[in-house]
Amino acid sequence: MSTQIFVNIATDDLERSQAFYTALGCEINPLFTDENAACVVWDEQIFFMVLTREYFATFTDKTVADAKTTAQVLIALSRESREAVDEILAAGLAAGGSEPKDPQDLGFMYSRDLEDPDGNVLEFLYMDPAAAEDGPDAFTPVDA
Incomplete structure (x- = not known):
């Protein structure tokens, strides 16, 4: 199996993010999508895990950056x-x-x-x- 890349990014609006990324041609993997996260499939090896800001914060002790300003x-x-x-x-x-x-x-x-x-x-x-x-x-x- 080759290396797969999972990029975790935070969102304030999970539905809006899913609509945005599907407009770019991505698919959403429903097996790894729920009210906290959406698995955005770029290709067979690259995935974005779009996480609600609150859920993203459970994976780190650091402050979750606001991507609009940082x-x-x-x-x-x-x-x-x-x-x-x-x-x-x-x-x-x-x-x-x-x-x-x-x-x-x-x-x-x-x-x-x-x-x-x-x-x-x-x-x-x-x-x-x-x-x-x-x-x-x-x-x-x-x-x-």
Whole structure:
């Protein structure tokens, strides 16, 4: 079995979060979803456990950060193309998300940030395959 990733994030409104993430194309696994948590399935290896703020607090002795005012983690997810980055941002914005900063285009990498309604930041990026394999210096712009 390969490693699976479970990212736990807090929400103030579990139903709103489920609607937001399904609008991005995710599914909800009902076997691990109840009034305290929803299991958001990104793919076969990546899952978000969206937890009510109160339930999230039962897993730590630390203060649960308010993602609208405090950054604790930025979740970066790759897409297969620049267009796919733009498409998922459009879906997220239409579902109540916001884009906190301008897109970043480094030539070899294109990324855009999307905040969910609770302020959790999802960064969607596309990296040129040559740059991903051999580093940014391997990227050759199309018009070079």
